[in-house]
Every structure is written in C-alpha cells, then in structure tokens.
Amino acid sequence: xxxxxxxxxxxxxxxxxxxxxxxxxxxxxxxxxxxxxxxxxxxxxxxxxxxxxxxxxxxxxxxxxxxxxxxxxxxxxxxxxxxxxxxxxxxxxxxxxxxxxxxxxxxxxxxxxxxxxxxxxxxxxxxxxxxxxxxxxxxxxxxxxxxxxxxxxxxxxxxxxxxxxxxxxxxxxxxxxxxxxxxxxxxxxxxxxxxxxxxxxxxxxxxxxxxxxxxxxxxxxxxxxxxxxxxxxxxxxxxxxxxxxxxxxxxxxxxxxxxxxxxxxxxxxxxxxxxxxxxxxxxxxxxxxxxxxxxxxxxxxxxxxxxxxxxxxxxxxxxxxxxxxxxxxxxxxxxxxxxxxxxxxxxxxxxxxxxxxxxxxxxxxxxxxxxxxxxxxxxxxxxxxxxxxxxxxxxxxxxxxxxxxxxxxxxxxxxxxxxxxxxxxxxxxxxxxxxxxxxxxxxxxxxxxxxxxxxxxxxxxxxxxxxxxxxxxxxxxxxxxxxxxxxxxxxxxxxxxxxxxxxxxxxxxxxxxxxxxxxxxxxxxxxxxxxxxxxxxxxxxxxxxxxxxxxxxxxxxxxxxxxxxxxxxxxxxxxxxxxxxxxxxxxxxxxxxxxxxxxxxxxxxxxxxxxxxxxxxxxxxxxxxxxxxxxxxxxxxxxxxxxxxxxxxxxxxxxxxxxx
Numbered sequence: 001x002x003x004x005x006x007x008x009x010x011x012x013x014x015x016x017x018x019x020x021x022x023x024x025x026x027x028x029x030x031x032x033x034x035x036x037x038x039x040x041x042x043x044x045x046x047x048x049x050x051x052x053x054x055x056x057x058x059x060x061x062x063x064x065x066x067x068x069x070x071x072x073x074x075x076x077x078x079x080x081x082x083x084x085x086x087x088x089x090x091x092x093x094x095x096x097x098x099x100x101x102x103x104x105x106x107x108x109x110x111x112x113x114x115x116x117x118x119x120x121x122x123x124x125x126x127x128x129x130x131x132x133x134x135x136x137x138x139x140x141x142x143x144x145x146x147x148x149x150x151x152x153x154x155x156x157x158x159x160x161x162x163x164x165x166x167x168x169x170x171x172x173x174x175x176x177x178x179x180x181x182x183x184x185x186x187x188x189x190x191x192x193x194x195x196x197x198x199x200x201x202x203x204x205x206x207x208x209x210x211x212x213x214x215x216x217x218x219x220x221x222x223x224x225x226x227x228x229x230x231x232x233x234x235x236x237x238x239x240x241x242x243x244x245x246x247x248x249x250x251x252x253x254x255x256x257x258x259x260x261x262x263x264x265x266x267x268x269x270x271x272x273x274x275x276x277x278x279x280x281x282x283x284x285x286x287x288x289x290x291x292x293x294x295x296x297x298x299x300x301x302x303x304x305x306x307x308x309x310x311x312x313x314x315x316x317x318x319x320x321x322x323x324x325x326x327x328x329x330x331x332x333x334x335x336x337x338x339x340x341x342x343x344x345x346x347x348x349x350x351x352x353x354x355x356x357x358x359x360x361x362x363x364x365x366x367x368x369x370x371x372x373x374x375x376x377x378x379x380x381x382x383x384x385x386x387x388x389x390x391x392x393x394x395x396x397x398x399x400x401x402x403x404x405x406x407x408x409x410x411x412x413x414x415x416x417x418x419x420x421x422x423x424x425x426x427x428x429x430x431x432x433x434x435x436x437x438x439x440x441x442x443x444x445x446x447x448x449x450x451x452x453x454x455x456x457x458x459x460x461x462x463x464x465x466x467x468x469x470x471x472x473x474x475x476x477x478x479x480x481x482x483x484x485x486x487x488x489x490x491x492x493x494x495x496x497x498x499x500x501x502x503x504x505x506x507x508x509x510x511x512x513x514x515x516x517x518x519x520x521x522x523x524x525x526x527x528x529x530x531x532x533x534x535x536x537x538x539x540x541x542x543x544x545x546x547x548x549x550x551x552x553x554x555x556x557x558x559x560x561x562x563x564x565x566x567x568x569x570x571x572x573x574x575x576x577x578x579x580x581x582x583x584x585x586x587x588x589x590x591x592x593x594x595x596x597x598x599x600x601x602x603x604x605x606x607x608x609x610x611x612x613x614x615x616x617x618x619x620x621x622x623x624x625x626x627x628x629x630x631x632x633x634x635x636x637x638x639x640x641x642x643x644x645x646x647x648x649x650x651x652x653x654x655x656x657x658x659x660x
Contacts, residue, residue: 024054024090024099024102029102030105032109033074035080036079039074046067054067054090055090056090064088074086074106078106085105087103087104087105090102090104113149114148116201116213118199122215122216124218125138125179125217128221128224129185129226129276133182135180136179145177145215153203155200157171157199158197161194162190165193166195167183168185168193185221190221192221194217194218196216197214225328227240227273229271229273230271230273231321232271233266245265246333247263247265249263250385251309251388252389253308253310254308258391259388261303261388262390263303268334270321283296283320285318293305293307294317296319312337312339313337319331319334339385346382347382351439351440353426353442354371356368357412358446360417361416364411364412367410367411367443370444377410378410380428392431393429395427410443422445425441426438
C-alpha cells in the first residue's frame with residue numbers, strides 16, 4: 001500500500017499530461033489595452049495537439065485578431081468609442097470536428113482623445129421683455145454638449161459678445177449649462193444679446209490632453225406691453241416712466257378759429273411707450289369746463305373750436321391717449337386761455353430783408369434770398385400772443401409797383417429793365433385782429449450771369465445735342481472756342497502778366513526806391529532826374545476802406561450803388577500836404593498850396609521841396625521852423641509860384657506822415 005500511495009500522484013499527473021496533450025490551450029485568456037494603441041507583440045501562446053489545428057471562430061470581433069502559427073495577435077488599433085471589449089474565439093479542429101473552443105477577451109481602456117460637441121452651432125432664442133428675474137430661459141438639456149469619452153466630465157462657461165450682456169444672463173453652474181435671467185430686460189436698450197458658450201473636458205485649461213468646443217447663443221428680446229402711451233415731448237426718468245408734456249394755448253375772444261389750435265410746446269401727440277409694439281393711439285377729452293367749446297380729433301389729436309368764447313376765460317382740459325387695443329392709456333392736461341386780442345402785436349423776425357433778381361425779369365419771377373440764392377425770398381410775420389392766428393395773416397407791398405407778394409414769397413410785378421437797388425415795404429395784416437406790422441425789403445436787380453455749361457454737353461445750357469433743336473442744341477454756335485484754345489490763351493495771358501509784373505517792379509524800384517531808404521533812416525542820395533516828391537512816403541491805406549452798405553432810404557424807390565474809390569494818382573501824391581492847417585487857405589478846401597517850388601524861400605513855418613532852375617538840378621528838402629501863429633502868413637507869401645494840386649476827389653490828399 002505504501003508504494004501505491006507514492007505512485008498514485010505520479011499516475012494522475014501523467015494522465016493529466018496525456019489529456020492536455022490531446023486538447024488546445026492558451027497561456028492567458030484576459031488582457032487590457034489602452035485605446036489608440038498599436039500592439040505588435042503577440043497577445044497569447046496557443047498549445048495545439050499534433051493532430052489538430054486552431055482557427056478563429058465566428059464569435060470573434062471582426063478584423064480584430066489573427067493567428068500566426070501558435071500565437072494570437074491583435075491586428076487593429078482599439079477604439080473605446082467603437083468597442084469596449086474585443087473577443088477572440090478559438091476553435092481547435094481534428095479534421096472537420098471541433099475538438100476544443102477557447103475564448104480570449106481584450107478590455108479596451110478609455111483615454112481622453114475626443115472633443116466635446118454641441119448639438120448646434122448657433123442657437124437663437126426669443127425672450128419676452130417681461131420675463132421674471134431668475135427664470136431659466138434655456139434648460140440645460142438644450143445646451144449640453146456630448147463627449148464620446150464616456151468618463152469625461154464637462155465644464156461650461158458663458159462669454160459675452162455683446163458688451164454688457166453678462167449683466168442679464170448667466171449659467172446655473174459650471175457643470176449645468178442652463179441659462180438664467182439675472183436682470184430685468186429692456187427692449188428699447190437691449191434688443192438682442194449674443195454670447196459664446198464654451199465647453200471643456202477638463203477642469204483646468206492647461207491640462208494635457210484638453211479639448212474645447214464653442215457655440216453661439218443669440219437672445220432676441222421680444223417687446224411686451226409694459227408702458228402706457230407717452231405724450232411728447234417728455235423727459236425720460238427711466239425705461240418705464242416718462243414725465244410727459246402738458247400743453248398750453250391761447251385763443252382770441254369773440255372769434256372762432258377755423259384751423260386747429262397751435263399749442264406750446266407743440267401739438268398734442270402721444271406714442272406707445274412700448275416702441276416695439278407701437279400701438280396706435282386714440283385721443284379724447286375726458287373732462288372739460290366749457291360745455292363743448294373745443295373738439296378733439298380722435299386720430300390726429302388736433303384741437304379745434306366749435307364756437308367763439310365771448311369773454312376772457314381759462315379752460316383746463318384732460319386729454320386721454322389710449323392704445324387702440326384698449327390695453328393701456330394715459331392722461332395729460334391742456335390749458336387754453338381765451339384773451340382779448342386787441343392788444344397783441346404782429347412781429348417780423350427781421351426788420352430788413354435782402355433779395356436779388358436778374359435784370360430783365362418779367363412779372364411773376366420769384367425774388368431770390370440774398371443769403372441763400374437758391375431759395376426764394378420768403379417774408380413772414382407772427383403773433384407771439386396768439387400763434388393760432390398766424391394762418392389769418394396776409395401780406396402786401398405798399399410802396400413799390402415793381403414787386404408784389406405771392407403768399408409769403410416776394411415776386412416781380414413788372415418787367416425790370418433798370419439795374420439798381422429797390423426798396424419795398426411789406427405790410428402784414430391779421431385779418432382777425434386787424435393788427436398791422438411792416439418790414440423793409442432791399443432788392444438788388446443785377447445783370448444775369450451766363451449759365452455754366454453742363455456736364456453732358458460742354459458749352460450748352462440745356463444738355464441737348466447739336467442739331468436737336470432744343471435748348472443747347474446749337475452746340476457749334478454756343479461753343480466758340482474749344483477747351484484747348486482757351487487753355488492756350490490762358491497760358492499766354494499768364495506769361496504776359498508775369499512779364500508785366502516784372503517790368504512794374506523794375507520801374508517802382510527805379511523811381512520809388514529812395515522812399516524806402518528815406519523811411520528806413522538811411523541818408524538820401526541826390527537824384528539827377530526825378531520829379532517825385534521825395535519828402536512824401538505816407539501810406540494811403542485809409543483810402544481803401546470798404547464802402548459801407550447803403551442804408552435804406554425812406555422815400556426813393558431806386559438808389560444807385562456806391563462807386564469804388566479810385567487809385568490815387570502820382571500828381572496827388574506829389575501835392576499832398578502835411579496837415580489841414582498848412583494845406584488849406586482860409587478854410588477853403590480848394591485853396592491848396594503845393595509844397596514843390598523852384599525857389600528857395602527864406603520864410604519858415606512849412607516844409608517844402610526846392611528844385612533848381614533847370615530840370616536836372618538837385619532837389620533839396622528845406623524845413624523852416626516858424627511859430628505856428630505865423631504859419632498862415634508863410635503859406636500866403638510862398639504861394640505865388642506854387643502849382644495847385646488836387647486829390648483824387650478834387651480836394652487835398654491826406655498824408656498821414658512825411659519823411660524829410
């Protein structure tokens with residue numbers, strides 16, 4: 001028995017070895033492989049008996065394994081999102097008979113290799129203006145992103161694209177992308193807001209690997225009926241309250257005005273406070289003190305009189321502006337004062353108006369405004385106390401038959417054959433109150449300039465083509481010179497002008513150069529042949545002051561334009577005296593003595609330029625000082641051989657300074 005006890009384990013082991021030698025086997029049946037891993041080494045070794053062969057069975061994951069010899073290989077790069085577990089089904093066959101079946105399992109491990117994705121690129125959501133604060137506007141089920149990596153936790157963030165939009169909306173949480181309203185909406189200020197919704201599959205941004213995705217959210221604010229009608233003009237205290245206007249007006253006693261009343265600060269007008277809805281507003285008088293004196297148009301809000309007010313009185317009307325859907329309304333106050341109109345005065349904005357018209361204009365031609373030549377001259381008056389009476393004002397010209405009034409426009413009444421300045425009086429009369437006001441109109445009748453050629457037809461005034469018989473049709477007759485010829489003529493004239501200026505500068509330097517030396521303090525060199533008064537270097541700037549505009553004459557109908565001043569001649573410069581006391585004799589403007597003389601007088605009291613007996617003699621400047629009391633006598637004694645001189649206007653020329 002003892003020997004059998006020792007031999008029994010050995011016999012069992014031998015039997016098992018013989019049994020194993022008759023079936024297939026693998027050294028390992030389970031494996032773990034990270035996705036996206038390319039495994040080249042064999043997964044397992046297979047023991048196959050000599051009389052058998054091993055193949056992949058039909059339950060194997062397609063295209064995932066191969067058997068090479070007695071080794072099992074993984075032939076695909078595993079993807080967790082496609083297959084979480086791969087299976088190799090091994091069949092050992094003896095002939096056509098399956099002797100043994102083996103299974104090898106490969107678990108694919110997930111890694112963060114995919115980006116999260118939103119179910120939309122841009123999502124537009126309408127949000128009513130009256131949505132309550134803390135309302136979930138978009139639930140998280142509509143905003144969640146999908147991540148193929150099953151184990152990833154997604155983190156969301158809301159980034160504003162419209163500046164300031166983050167004050168109104170936010171996400172409920174970092175992992176819950178529900179959109180919540182945080183502040184009351186205002187359609188007038190924020191009609192739409194845009195956000196960028198961001199999702200990340202890691203909590204930290206700088207973690208590797210980390211993937212993000214974005215989508216656009218557009219919130220369209222829809223108007224809600226929150227505000228009543230507002231009477232304009234009004235001052236806005238906030239988006240929901242407007243301090244609306246109250247209206248004031250005046251009417252004359254004893255008169256029924258045919259037109260709607262003119263009120264301050266403007267006509268009765270209301271708009272829906274919700275501009276996005278913009279309901280039509282209907283007007284009505286809800287209470288009154290006058291028993292039907294005033295009537296209001298329901299659509300326009302115009303207030304008219306149904307009868308005259310016999311005596312002064314103040315009316316206070318309550319006017320309601322109601323939405324056409326009768327959802328909301330508001331009320332304002334209108335104050336109408338009935339006053340006696342006898343003391344009111346018409347008023348012209350300007351006391352004098354100026355206009356222009358072309359010479360040769362016939363009757364009915366509008367006079368153009370001198371300040372804006374493209375516009376007709378319009379003259380109007382108004383009654384500041386009773387603006388409703390402005391439509392009853394008529395206009396006429398009282399003292400000039402060449403012009404008349406066409407409403408508020410000045411037009412010609414006859415052919416204007418003379419060039420000049422005409423003055424007319426315009427009378428405004430209020431036909432209700434019989435009040436009258438007047439203003440003066442200055443009208444210049446000027447020669448009409450030739451019209452400039454148009455772009456389509458050079459040289460023509462009407463844009464027609466040559467030979468069409470219409471305005472501008474005779475192109476060959478109107479355009480006498482071509483553009484090239486005119487340019488050549490302009491170049492020649494310019495060259496001649498330059499040469500003339502050079503010659504003029506040479507002559508001025510030759511004849512008047514000593515003036516500059518005199519006035520600059522340098523010693524004066526004697527001139528051999530000069531007839532100029534070397535003692536004169538006064539400026540004549542005062543002679544070139546622009547002539548003032550002619551003041552309106554009360555009675556004449558025509559006044560001529562002032563002539564421009566003439567250039568002072570060389571003779572007037574030579575004969576200019578130093579002062580009125582020396583130049584005038586006996587106070588007479590015509591008694592002017594020349595300071596040029598051919599004799600050297602011993603008398604003093606004046607300044608003179610003395611020449612020799614002949615023309616070529618040197619000029620000598622003599623200053624004889626004498627008391628002012630004897631100046632007149634010295635002038636008389638030296639006036640026998642002097643030549644009389646006149647200024648540009650027949651009188652003495654004024655000299656402001658004299659160089660000696």
